[in-house]
Amino acid sequence: MSRPGRDFDPRRWDESDVRARPSKKGSRPRTKDRPTHGEAVVGRVVTVDRGRYTVHIGDEDGTRDITAMRAKELRRNPVVTGDLVGVVGDLSGREGSLARIVRIEDRSTVLRRSADDSDAYERVVVANVDILVIMVAAANPEPRTGFIDRALVAAYDAGIEPILCITKTDLRDPADLLSHYRHLDLEVLTSGAAEPARTGDAESAKMDGTDGPDGDADLDAGLLATLRTRLEGHISVLVGPSGVGKSTLLNALAGTRRATGHVNAVTGRGRHTSSSALAIPLPDSSGTDGTDGTDGSWLVDTPGIRSFGLGLVDRDRVVEAFEDLAPALADCPRGCLHAAGEPGCALDAWVAAGHAGASGPERLASLRRLLDGRSDAAAGER
Ligand SMILES: Nc1nc2c(ncn2[C@@H]2O[C@H](COP(=O)(O)OP(=O)(O)OP(=O)(O)O)[C@@H](O)[C@H]2O)c(=O)[nH]1
Ligand SMILES: [Zn+2]
Structure with a gap:
């Protein structure tokens, strides 16, 4: 070897x-x-x-x-x-x-966050990943676009490809959630769909919309298979709120490796108890451990991470991550903070003109919520 x-x-x-x-x-x-x-x-x-x-x-x-x-x-x-x-x-x-x-070794990517938006102290979540899987449930727990939007900004800022993964579509059709992202070219994986879709492609985002039981069921087999293929050969990091099915997914993807592998090497116990990120090697499609030392497929679990503080991301970079709104930046006055009521901010006119589609006003509101919490939110400070 x-x-x-x-x-x-x-x-x-x-x-x-x-x-x-x-x-x-x-x-x-x-x-x-x-x-x-x-x-x-x-x-x-x-x-x-x-x-x-x-x-x-x-x-x-x-x-x-x-x-x-x-x-x-x-x-x-x-x-x-x-x-x-x-x-x-x-x-x-x-x-x-x-x-x-x-x-x-030099890092190809660095996914970072701050504790909250007013904090500029860098916390590196994980290095060298090329895919960020943002996992939310269609219901139970309710999906929050604020969480998704933050994660998208973090991915964009780090040069990491985001994938939105929606579980529990047996509980609710995610069409409403997806309409929020219709004007983004965002890759979406949902349970019940055989193939990855993109939000820009309205047809393929359609669900079969069956009414499922009102409780928890197993992770959808189709979603699992799609993810397995999609993540092969990549180093991916998984983020999501509690209860969306991350552990279920990790266990299903990693198979026996997770139970018997290095998890124990760290804590000496059967479970990973540290809140630090944990990279789990994924078997390749032949079922064997695909990791040959440093190579292969990995999925990084982030048990300690509940949100992405964006205190480190420049305001304009935050706007740029909203691809459907970003073109308006060109018409903003120099030093524009893009806040609500800011004189001359071109975002309002952009959305009013319908360039960002029907979800434009909501998207702008979400962007401004992200910008408002920042320490540089006060007018004049940059
Ligand atoms: N109905 C339904 N339930 C699901 C689906 N996927 C996972 N679940 C259930 O959701 C529950 C929570 O899943 P977990 O894997 O523990 O969620 P988690 O994201 O790891 O949560 P934390 O460990 O708290 O971070 C489990 O009971 C799963 O069986 C799904 O597609 N549909
Ligand atoms: Zn502006």
Whole structure:
């Protein structure tokens, strides 16, 4: 087996590929009594718990999870779930073994949030993911467009592709919810639909609208199959409010790996109890563990994340994430805060002219709710 770190799926990388330019840290002076960083095996951080990192590696001896700590020289460099790191030392993964992280590869993406909108302190949720699955239920719990809109802004800001996944469509037809996004080209997966649809495509968003029981049932098999195919070969992160079916989905997708795998390596218990993000390897379509060290498909669970504070995202970037409204930005006066009643803000005229369709006024209201909560919301501050 070739060394992990050399066989990445090229689709995931661009010119800023971590392999294409040598890591700055890789050229640090070497000392005799340590393994050189050039010998580091590259692995993926699957979770972080109180300064201990679980790293998934693969080499001649197979794939496994090891526990590692950061080398002293990386003290100031945060390591997060999803990171690709170089590890040295005891890579056996045996009980009590501890390896050392000596290098953090450049990140292709960083999904970040602030605690709330008035806070600009960055919390990195996860690194290197390329898909954000925003999971909501059609009912029970009621879907909140505010949550979806925030997540869309975070995805847009991070350059991560969002997918809106709607569960529990057996309880309610999600047509009303989807109408909110009709003027976005947003990929939507719903239970009851055989294929991914896009909100821009009204026909395919139609549901079969059966009236289901008023309680909880199992995750829809069609949705599961669609997601399995859609997420293959990707590193995805799953966010959603409590009760929409995230655990149900993760268990179904990950199969036995979740129960028997590295979850226990972190906590020593049967469940992942830390609130930090946890990357779960997904089996490929042949049913085998698709992760060859760093490669393969991963789905990152984010148990601690209930919302996305947008304190870090520039106001104009927030507007840009509302693709149906963003063209109006060109006509806003310089320094426009896009707040309600702001003189000359072009958003009102844009929506009034019908450019954003029937859902335009609601979308603008949602955008302004996001902008209002920010610390820079006061006029004049930017
Ligand atoms: N009716 C219906 N129920 C579903 C569907 N998908 C999941 N459920 C049920 O919804 C309930 C909540 O699912 P969970 O997987 O625990 O939800 P969660 O998002 O992980 O919630 P937290 O663990 O609190 O974050 C479970 O009883 C599932 O069986 C669906 O498509 N339709
Ligand atoms: Zn404006």
